[in-house]
Amino acid sequence: DAKTTQPNSMESNEEEPVHLPCNHSTISGTDYIHWYRQLPSQGPEYVIHGLTSNVNNRMASLAIAEDRKSSTLILHRATLRDAAVYYCILPGTYKYIFGTGTRLKVLA
Amino acid sequence: NAGVTQTPKFRILKIGQSMTLQCTQDMNHNYMYWYRQDPGMGLKLIYYSVGAGITDKGEVPNGYNVSRSTTEDFPLRLELAAPSQTSVYFCASSYGQGTMPQHFGDGTRLSIL
Numbered sequence: 001d002a003k004t005t006q007p008n009s010m011e012s013n014e015e016e017p018v019h020l021p022c023n024h025s026t027i028s029g030t031d032y033i034h035w036y037r038q039l040p041s042q043g044p045e046y047v048i049h050g051l052t053s054n055v056n057n058r059m060a061s062l063a064i065a066e067d068r069k070s071s072t073l074i075l076h077r078a079t080l081r082d083a084a085v086y087y088c089i090l091p092g093t094y095k096y097i098f099g100t101g102t103r104l105k106v107l108a
Numbered sequence: 109n110a111g112v113t114q115t116p117k118f119r120i121l122k123i124g125q126s127m128t129l130q131c132t133q134d135m136n137h138n139y140m141y142w143y144r145q146d147p148g149m150g151l152k153l154i155y156y157s158v159g160a161g162i163t164d165k166g167e168v169p170n171g172y173n174v175s176r177s178t179t180e181d182f183p184l185r186l187e188l189a190a191p192s193q194t195s196v197y198f199c200a201s202s203y204g205q206g207t208m209p210q211h212f213g214d215g216t217r218l219s220i221l
Contacts, residue, residue: 032207043112043198043212044151051207087150096210098143098150 004088009103012078020073020102022088027068034091035062035073037084038101044087047073078106110134114199114213121189121220129184129216131199139202140182141166141210142174144195151198157182158205189220 005023012018024033034049048055048062050071055062061074075082087101115130133140138159143151143166153166157176171193173185182201186193196217200210 034209036210041215043200043215044210045212046209049207049209091205091207096141096151096153098152100148100150 003097004090004099006086006088006099006102008100009105011105011107012075013107014080015077018075018078018082018104018106020075020086020088020104021070022072023070024088024090025069027090029068031090033062033064033068033071034089034096035060036087036089037082038087039081039084044098047086078104080106080108082106112199112201112211112213114197114216116216117214118217119219121186121218123189123191123220125189126185126187127189129186129197129199129218131182131184131213132180133182133199133201133211134180135201135203135211136179137201137203137211138179139205139208139210140176141200141202142172142182142184143198143200144168144193145198145215146195154184154197186218191220194218194220 035047036044038044050062063072083106085101085103089096112133141156142154145151152168155174157163163174196215198215200212202208202210
């Protein structure tokens with residue numbers, strides 16, 4: 001299973017955009033890139049996923065590098081409710097490998 | 109929509125006791141998973157199932173057992189509780205593998221004393 005690398009923590013001001021990076025240099029051609037987030041005392045929550053093209057949904061945008069070795073989760077306007085741990089995952093066969101993710105702190 | 113429901117939410121066990129963590133989903137998902145999350149760490153896969161009657165080990169299966177007699181239910185059993193099993197346990201389900209998002213329950217916080 002391909003591995004991902006994320007910064008341990010990031011900070012953002014409220015109502016500003018946030019760019020959360022993820023490196024996955026060993027990604028295979030068929031690996032989808034998934035992002036989840038985990039709010040305090042809750043289970044992980046699906047955010048977005050993509051394969052090659054950039055993706056948008058109501059929660060966030062996913063920008064995927066042309067060589068697919070990195071991706072960026074974009075929160076367009078961070079709110080206090082976005083403070084969470086964000087996980088970048090390349091699902092292997094039947095399973096996800098969760099690293100320690102990026103802890104996002106949003107400053108009021 | 110209930111989604112993935114886990115019971116109990118909290119439990120304290122004594123060393124050597126046994127218990128079953130319950131997980132049920134109402135989305136007709138074939139795939140179900142059990143994870144544990146230790147403080148400050150990411151989730152680790154314990155067991156997974158790709159359908160009723162089919163289960164397989166994940167990264168950290170020792171000390172646990174599972175069964176999958178129906179599509180909806182995927183209970184996790186601890187036979188001889190040990191302090192190392194103190195953790196938060198999450199159950200998840202998905203329609204398929206790889207491309208399909210996983211849906212998680214709210215977790216069971218288990219302490220072994």
